[in-house]
Amino acid sequence: MIRADDRYATRRDGITTRHSFSYGDHYDPDNVAFGPLRAVNEERLEPGAGYDSHRHSDVEIVTWVLDGALAHEDSTGTRGVVRPGEVQHVSARAGVEHTERNASATEPLRFLQMMLAPSDGELADPDPGPPAYRQWDLQGARGYLLDVLRLRDGVTLHAALLDAGDVVALPEDGRLHLQVTRGRVVVEGRTLDVGDVLRATGDGPVRVTADTSSEILAWHFAAEQPPGNDQGAS
Template identity: 45%
Template structure:
C-alpha cells in the first residue's frame, strides 16, 4: 500500500486554470511515476469561467472526466459535443486520433474535475464519445468499465473499471482485493486501514484491499485493474 498525499502532487498553473498531477505529466517528468497499471494520467483541474484547454490532439487513450463542480464543455474534430456536470461521467475514446477542446463557459462558475487517462486494449480504432448519468450513494457505483455489465458507460479497456461512492460521515465501504487499485479522495476525509486521508490524497494498492470509513461527507473514486 502506497499513500500519495495531495500536497506532493505536481502543479501546473496557467491562465484561468490550475492542474494538480498524480503522475509524471508534461514538464513534470518523473521516471519513477509514469503510470500505475493502465492508468497513465490522473489530473485534478480547477478552471475558472472563460478558461480551459483549447484544441489539442489525443490518440490511443480512454479519457474519463468526472466533474465535481461547475460545467465542462467538450467539442471535438469528429463532431461530438457535450456539457458534463456533477452527476454525469464523460468518456472519449481517442482511437487513432482526435482533436478536442475542454472549456468552461464565461457564464459558468469555477469548474473542478478529475480527468483520468487509461490505455486501451488495442491501439487505433474509432474515436467515440459518450456521457451518462452516474450518481453515487453509499456503496460503490460502477461508473465506467470495459467489462462490468452494470457500468454507466464503456471504455475499450477490458481489465479496467472506475467506481464512485458518496459516503455520509461514519459510513464505510470495502475496497476489493484486485491486482491493482487506485483509490482517490475527491472531497471530504476518511480513514483507510488506520491511515487518515484528506481531499486529494490517493492510495495505490497491489493485491490488497481494506475498509475505508468516512470521517465527514466524502466522495471517493476507485480504479481497479484486473490481471
Template identity: 45%
Template sequence: MMDVRRADERYPGGDPAAGIETRHAFSFGSHYDPDNLRFGALIACNEERLAPGAGFDEHPHSHTEIVTWVVEGRLTHRDSQGHETTVRPGDVQRLSAAGGVRHVERNDGTAPLTFVQMWLAPLDPGGDPSYEIVHGIADSTPYAVPGAGAMLHVRRLVPGERTAVPDAPRAYVHVVRGTVRMGPHELGPGDAVRAADEKDLELLTLTGPAEVLIWELSA
C-alpha cells in the same frame, strides 16, 4: 502494497495566468519522473481548476481512454467527432481517443469549474474514437472501461459509513472531498492510495459527506 500519495505532492501545472490550475498525480509534460509514470493502466489523474471563461483550446489525443469527473461547475466538451456536451457533477464522461481525436474543454459558465480527469492506456492501441456520457451515475453502478481493462466505482458516503474497496490486482483510490480512513491512513481531498495485491480493504468516512473515486485495475 499500499502507497499513499498526498495532495501536496502533486506536480503543479496548467497556466495560472490564463485561469488554468492543474495538479498532476503522475509524471506529466515537463514534470518527468521515471519512477512515477503509471499505475497499471492509469497514466494520469489530474485535478483541474478553470476560472470562468478559461479552458483548453482544441488539442489532439490518441491511444488514450480519457475519463472525466466534474466536482463543481459545468464543463463544456466539443470534439472532432461532432459531440458537444455539458458535463455536470455526477456525470461520467469518457472519450476513447483511439487512432486520433481532437477536442476542446472549457468553462463557459460564470462559476469556477473543478474536475478530475483520468487517462488510461488502452489494451489495444488504434481503432476508431468513441464518446460516452452517463448522467447522474449511481453509487451502485460501476462504470466499465473495457478498452483499458478497468472499472470505475464512485462512492458518496456519510460520516461513519464504510464501503469495501474491490479486491483487484491493483486499486487506485482518489479522495474528491471529505475525510476517510483506509487501513491506518487518514486521507483528505486530493490524497490517493495505490494498492497492489491487497485484500479486504475498506474505507471509513471520518468527516463528510465524502466522495471517492476508486479504479479497479487488471493485472
C-alpha cells in the same frame, strides 16, 4: 500515499492543474503509470478559461466533474456540457481533437481528467477505427460502491458517495488507485483528506470509512493486468 499538496502543480492562463503522475513538462521516472493508468489530473479553471483544440490518440479519457460545468467539443462533431453527477468517456483510438472550457463566465470549474492506455490488442490493431464518445448520468444511492465504468475486462472505475460512518470495501485482488474527491476518509488506519491518493497492490480487502460526508473514486485493475511502472503500495 500521495498527499494533495505533494502533487506537481502547473499554472497558466487561468488554469491550475495538480498531477498525480508524470504529465506534460513534469517527468518523474518512478511515477509514469500504475497499471494502465497514465494520468489523473485535477483541473481548476477560472471562469471562461480552458484548453484550445488539441489532439489525443491511443488513449482512453475519462472525465469526472466535481464543481461547475465543463463545455466539450471534439472532432467527431460531439459537443455538450458535463456537470457533477455525469461521466464522460472518450476513446481516442486513431486520434481525436477536442476543446475543453469552463462553461461559466462567473463560476469556477473543478474536474478530474483520467487517462488510461488501451489494451495491447487495441494498440496492435493497424486500424483502430474512429474515436468514440459517450456521456451518462451517474445514478445510485449513497453509502454503496458503484460501478461507474467498466473500460474492459479487469479495468473498472468505482465511486462511492458516503455519509460519515459509512464503510465500503474495495476489491481485494490486483491494484487499486483511490482518490478522495470530497471530504475525509480512513483507509486501513490512514486518514486521507480531499485530493489525497492511495495506491495499493496485493491481496486483501481495502476498507474505506467515511470520517465526514465524502466522495471517492477508485480504479481497480484485476490481477492479470500488466504491472506498468507501479511501486507497490504507497
